[in-house]
Amino acid sequence: MQPAYDVVIVGGGVIGSAVAYFLSANADFGGKVAVVERDPYYTASSSSLSTSAIRQQFGTRPNIEMSAYSIAFLRQVKERLSVDGYEADIGLREPGYLILGGKEDVAIFESRNAVQKACGFDAELLSPAELGQRYPWLNTEDLGIGSYGPEKEGWFDGPALLQAFRRKARAQGVEYIADTVVGLDMAAPGHIGAVQLASGGRLATGIVVNAAGAWSGGIARMAGIDLPVVPRKRCIFVFETPAEIASCPFIFDTSGTVVRPEGHLYICGITPPRDNAPDDFGLDVDYDLFDELIWPALAHRVPGFEQLRLLRAWAGLYEYNTFDHSAVIGRHPEVTNLILATGFSGHGMMHSPAAGAGVSELITYGDCRSIDLTPFAFERIAENRRIEEHVY
Numbered sequence: 001m002q003p004a005y006d007v008v009i010v011g012g013g014v015i016g017s018a019v020a021y022f023l024s025a026n027a028d029f030g031g032k033v034a035v036v037e038r039d040p041y042y043t044a045s046s047s048s049l050s051t052s053a054i055r056q057q058f059g060t061r062p063n064i065e066m067s068a069y070s071i072a073f074l075r076q077v078k079e080r081l082s083v084d085g086y087e088a089d090i091g092l093r094e095p096g097y098l099i100l101g102g103k104e105d106v107a108i109f110e111s112r113n114a115v116q117k118a119c120g121f122d123a124e125l126l127s128p129a130e131l132g133q134r135y136p137w138l139n140t141e142d143l144g145i146g147s148y149g150p151e152k153e154g155w156f157d158g159p160a161l162l163q164a165f166r167r168k169a170r171a172q173g174v175e176y177i178a179d180t181v182v183g184l185d186m187a188a189p190g191h192i193g194a195v196q197l198a199s200g201g202r203l204a205t206g207i208v209v210n211a212a213g214a215w216s217g218g219i220a221r222m223a224g225i226d227l228p229v230v231p232r233k234r235c236i237f238v239f240e241t242p243a244e245i246a247s248c249p250f251i252f253d254t255s256g257t258v259v260r261p262e263g264h265l266y267i268c269g270i271t272p273p274r275d276n277a278p279d280d281f282g283l284d285v286d287y288d289l290f291d292e293l294i295w296p297a298l299a300h301r302v303p304g305f306e307q308l309r310l311l312r313a314w315a316g317l318y319e320y321n322t323f324d325h326s327a328v329i330g331r332h333p334e335v336t337n338l339i340l341a342t343g344f345s346g347h348g349m350m351h352s353p354a355a356g357a358g359v360s361e362l363i364t365y366g367d368c369r370s371i372d373l374t375p376f377a378f379e380r381i382a383e384n385r386r387i388e389e390h391v392y
């Protein structure tokens with residue numbers, strides 16, 4: 001007889017493990033949950049290769065609410081995710097995000113700031129003179145504005161969060177199965193009956209959650225669904241510098257370059273030009289990105305970075321939603337026992353608590369109660385309704 005579960009989660013990265021944790025923590029659920037993860041060491045999973053920053057400074061209410069819910073949870077990780085003999089610690093730090101804009105960006109910064117304020121987040125808008133005063137190491141000559149979030153923004157240890165969700169979910173009875181999902185058996189039109197495994201087994205299930213990250217487009221195709229989520233490579237570079245850069249927040253430069261401290265080192269990256277970012281699963285590091293785009297941009301913005309030494313680099317995959325680069329979360333309208341939790345496009349680490357809580361409630365109660373995830377529904381794609389979020 002094939003094993004049977006109430007819920008099978010495909011992919012045990014931070015999203016699948018967050019869903020597993022919240023489901024198994026909810027006394028109203030009480031079902032049997034399996035997570036199928038083919039790479040138990042998470043060597044290629046985005047959750048291992050992430051830089052795991054969190055910001056509140058989005059331009060739309062749905063994403064701001066995801067961040068607000070998630071930072072509250074991340075601040076309580078020790079109480080929520082510790083298990084006997086193991087104290088959960090994700091090293092959360094909140095030095096803030098500093099987003100920089102040119103003179104032409106002032107109006108858009110002001111309108112995003114108004115949306116953030118309406119959602120309860122008070123970012124400071126700074127003039128070039130104020131930026132220069134507060135950050136004497138910053139070149140402000142071509143800046144028009146900066147936006148700084150003084151709290152609830154920063155970074156944490158992403159792999160530690162993934163392991164904490166996973167460890168707690170297992171302690172609460174979730175079964176992790178090291179195998180690859182190779183097919184979905186339809187029990188009836190629009191209803192999945194079982195998940196096929198590469199080992200030859202089958203898992204009967206009431207609900208399937210597609211949390212396969214950059215690979216979730218392939219899982220959706222197994223159910224005949226066209227999901228606009230593709231792998232997009234992002235390269236991260238680690239460097240050291242003798243320069244003194246006091247009180248450095250997470251900086252989002254006008255060039256698209258991002259940089260932040262990591263202990264006594266710095267890590268940085270950039271959204272690569274489209275022709276440099278094919279939609280495939282390759283993980284080779286593009287060192288030209290650093291030499292030709294990132295370093296010149298860093299040295300321009302923070303002259304102290306002219307003197308730096310590149311130490312190492314790695315590449316990982318965004319699970320990129322080509323429709324509107326925001327998450328796709330919720331029940332599929334035609335395959336109604338398939339729930340999507342993917343397409344976070346660079347925000348899955350920070351939004352994993354909100355996504356996990358919302359999806360678990362959708363499964364348990366039929367709707368999300370702690371946070372409204374309906375704006376992220378799959379239906380918006382067919383209806384051509386974009387979440388108009390600014391791309392960073």
Ligand SMILES: Cc1cc2nc3c(=O)[nH]c(=O)nc-3n(C[C@H](O)[C@H](O)[C@H](O)COP(=O)(O)OP(=O)(O)OC[C@H]3O[C@@H](n4cnc5c(N)ncnc54)[C@H](O)[C@@H]3O)c2cc1C
Pocket residue numbers: 010011012013014015016036037038039042044045046047048049050051052053054179180181182211212213214215234235236315316317318319341342344345346347348349350351
């Ligand atoms: C370089 C980089 C920097 C980033 N920086 C940030 C950041 O600062 N802040 C932020 O919030 N987010 C960031 N992200 C994005 C974030 O890491 C992802 O959104 C998040 O990790 C997605 O989690 P996931 O669980 O959906 O995917 P994953 O961690 O990739 O997990 C999906 C899992 O599914 C498994 N799987 C796939 N197919 C199958 C199958 N057929 N059978 C069984 N298992 C399968 C895979 O092995 C994988 O472990 C970054 C990502 C990268 C690459």
